[in-house]
Amino acid sequence: MATLDTQTSRPNSSGERVRGRGRFAPSLRTEEAIWFYIFLGPWLVAFLIFTLIPMGASLVLSFARYNAIQPVKWIGFQNFVLLYHDPVFWKSMRVTLLYTVIFVPLQLGISMMLSLLLNLRVPGMRAMRTIYYLPSILPAVVTGLVWVWLFNPDFGLFNFLLYKIAGIHGPNWLGSESWVMSAVIISGLWGMGAGVIIFLAAMQGISPELYEASELDGAGLWSQFLNVTVPMLSPVILYNLLIGMIGALQTFERIYVMTRGGPNYASYFYNLYLYDNAFGYFKLGLASAQAWILFVVIMLMTFIALRTSGRWVFYSGGR
Amino acid sequence: MATSTMRFRVGRRRSEQLRKIFGFLFLIPGLLWVLMPTAWMFSAAFSSLAQVLRFPPDLLPNPWVWTNFYEGFTFLPFGRYFMNSLQISIIRVIGQVFSASLAGYAFARLRAPGRNFLFVIVLSTMMLPYTVIMIPQFVIFKELGWINTYKPLTIPFFGGGAFFIFLFRQFFRTIPEDIFEAARLDGCTYFGIYWRILMPLSVPIVATSAILIFQNSWQDMLGPLIYLNSNKLYTIPLGLATFRSSFGSSPWNLIMAVSIGAAIPPVLLFFFGQRYLLSGIIVGEK
Numbered sequence: 001m002a003t004l005d006t007q008t009s010r011p012n013s014s015g016e017r018v019r020g021r022g023r024f025a026p027s028l029r030t031e032e033a034i035w036f037y038i039f040l041g042p043w044l045v046a047f048l049i050f051t052l053i054p055m056g057a058s059l060v061l062s063f064a065r066y067n068a069i070q071p072v073k074w075i076g077f078q079n080f081v082l083l084y085h086d087p088v089f090w091k092s093m094r095v096t097l098l099y100t101v102i103f104v105p106l107q108l109g110i111s112m113m114l115s116l117l118l119n120l121r122v123p124g125m126r127a128m129r130t131i132y133y134l135p136s137i138l139p140a141v142v143t144g145l146v147w148v149w150l151f152n153p154d155f156g157l158f159n160f161l162l163y164k165i166a167g168i169h170g171p172n173w174l175g176s177e178s179w180v181m182s183a184v185i186i187s188g189l190w191g192m193g194a195g196v197i198i199f200l201a202a203m204q205g206i207s208p209e210l211y212e213a214s215e216l217d218g219a220g221l222w223s224q225f226l227n228v229t230v231p232m233l234s235p236v237i238l239y240n241l242l243i244g245m246i247g248a249l250q251t252f253e254r255i256y257v258m259t260r261g262g263p264n265y266a267s268y269f270y271n272l273y274l275y276d277n278a279f280g281y282f283k284l285g286l287a288s289a290q291a292w293i294l295f296v297v298i299m300l301m302t303f304i305a306l307r308t309s310g311r312w313v314f315y316s317g318g319r
Numbered sequence: 320m321a322t323s324t325m326r327f328r329v330g331r332r333r334s335e336q337l338r339k340i341f342g343f344l345f346l347i348p349g350l351l352w353v354l355m356p357t358a359w360m361f362s363a364a365f366s367s368l369a370q371v372l373r374f375p376p377d378l379l380p381n382p383w384v385w386t387n388f389y390e391g392f393t394f395l396p397f398g399r400y401f402m403n404s405l406q407i408s409i410i411r412v413i414g415q416v417f418s419a420s421l422a423g424y425a426f427a428r429l430r431a432p433g434r435n436f437l438f439v440i441v442l443s444t445m446m447l448p449y450t451v452i453m454i455p456q457f458v459i460f461k462e463l464g465w466i467n468t469y470k471p472l473t474i475p476f477f478g479g480g481a482f483f484i485f486l487f488r489q490f491f492r493t494i495p496e497d498i499f500e501a502a503r504l505d506g507c508t509y510f511g512i513y514w515r516i517l518m519p520l521s522v523p524i525v526a527t528s529a530i531l532i533f534q535n536s537w538q539d540m541l542g543p544l545i546y547l548n549s550n551k552l553y554t555i556p557l558g559l560a561t562f563r564s565s566f567g568s569s570p571w572n573l574i575m576a577v578s579i580g581a582a583i584p585p586v587l588l589f590f591f592g593q594r595y596l597l598s599g600i601i602v603g604e605k
Contacts, residue, residue, distance in 0.1 A: 139540070140538060
């Protein structure tokens with residue numbers, strides 16, 4: 001993964017040449033720097049206009065009342081106080097955190113196991129990989145729609161199979177406060193091929209010698225998995241964990257199609273409430289405050305993950 | 320000595336085979352799990368509405384209805400939505416690949432003050448939730464008169480995007496430094512190096528980025544939901560989302576026919592690009 005060793009590896013390859021040219025050296029170096037900034041230009045401009053300025057603006061807006069028509073009105077911490085006393089806000093926070101805490105480890109574990117299996121050299125594996133990857137290509141809206149229908153209590157396939165195989169009368173998945181979260185998690189697990197692809201790519205990079213050596217030492221399959229595969233994959237596990245977490249906290253489109261947050265707010269994800277406040281009621285200040293709270297939560301969780309990662313992430317480059 | 324190695328070899332082969340058999344046994348139920356919704360989609364797309372709503376459900380359409388696709392893409396304007404999505408996605412792929420590769424080249428091979436700092440900024444934008452910039456962006460685009468156009472869905476992405484800049488940088492760093500030195504000594508400009516040397520070498524990474532950018536753009540619903548008001552500009556995901564809510568009882572057979580149509584471009588792209596995709600991602604992990 002990312003190693004920020006930009007300056008360390010080549011002190012002299014061109015530095016010497018530049019020095020050899022004597023007095024032209026500074027101008028060459030300046031020219032290179034100018035081209036650096038020209039090539040970075042599109043990103044710099046877009047970052048400034050579409051990211052940095054909006055970031056500052058939304059931070060300011062989170063302390064204001066604004067509905068895009070009347071002028072901005074400065075109200076201090078009122079938005080945050082309002083959210084603090086708003087039970088719906090806490091509900092949406094709980095729903096989102098619960099989903100994240102259950103879904104992300106499940107997704108991580110299952111997609112790692114899957115990629116372990118998909119990495120076996122067996123005829124037909126390429127087709128198998130494609131099939132497993134396909135659902136994650138589908139737009140979230142399509143995934144949502146398919147599952148709305150699979151979960152239909154009257155004519156959905158899911159309850160039909162439950163009844164046929166186990167004799168269970170399935171619940172009204174999306175219409176029941178206690179079942180809707182399970183339904184959302186199940187439908188999310190359908191599209192986890194993207195993580196599988198990243199794990200697969202990393203597994204191809206593990207040297208077979210490591211496995212041979214551990215086998216000579218008498219390691220079984222399980223201990224090979226624990227002592228070779230997991231450590232070698234740990235940077236990628238960290239990456240998938242972070243990306244999965246950041247994504248899960250921002251879940252929106254699938255839920256927008258599946259439940260719109262219902263029943264009785266049982267699947268009212270954080271971003272759904274934010275979206276409703278912003279574009280349903282045009283409380284742009286309040287929604288900005290919500291966005292910044294989520295940002296802080298994401299930063300905190302990322303920080304914790306990175307901080308504790310030193311203990312379990314192993315960089316084979318000997319960094 | 321020799322016999323012990325031999326025994327080891329035999330044992331190894333057997334454990335290898337056991338592993339394969341077990342692996343396969345585990346993969347089959349998973350396969351059913353993944354395929355079940357897809358099969359169900361296909362079956363519904365060829366069924367009549369009456370049959371879709373029947374219980375217990377039939378696994379195969381009876382009778383086969385072929386007009387769902389025609390109806391979905393002409394009578395309902397999903398043909399138009401499809402072209403809209405295509406237009407947005409293609410513009411985004413071109414703009415984003417171009418600027419991400421330029422920025423990746425700058426970060427990988429050009430020395431300048433502030434480079435490392437800017438690179439950390441690029442990476443940290445990956446953490447930024449879209450909602451933090453969503454509202455001011457909306458206000459800005461409203462002032463610019465960009466609402467109900469495709470500009471808000473394409474132009475902000477012409478910065479390249481952190482992930483893709485990172486991908487290109489990682490790839491360009493694997494290309495030997497000597498090539499750059501030699502080209503510079505021969506009088507090649509920096510842009511010449513990028514265009515005539517780097518780009519021809521970067522087919523796998525361009526393909527990887529193009530596939531992923533296309534998928535991102537093709538899937539996006541929130542952006543169109545915020546910025547597009549008039550029906551004739553809708554994209555496929557937005558059309559599907561509003562289509563469902565605007566009907567009391569959903570015509571599931573048509574929805575599934577359209578969904579299958581919506582899946583065709585990304586699936587085709589993945590199918591033809593998959594040999595690049597894996598190698599492209601491996602580069603990103605280095």
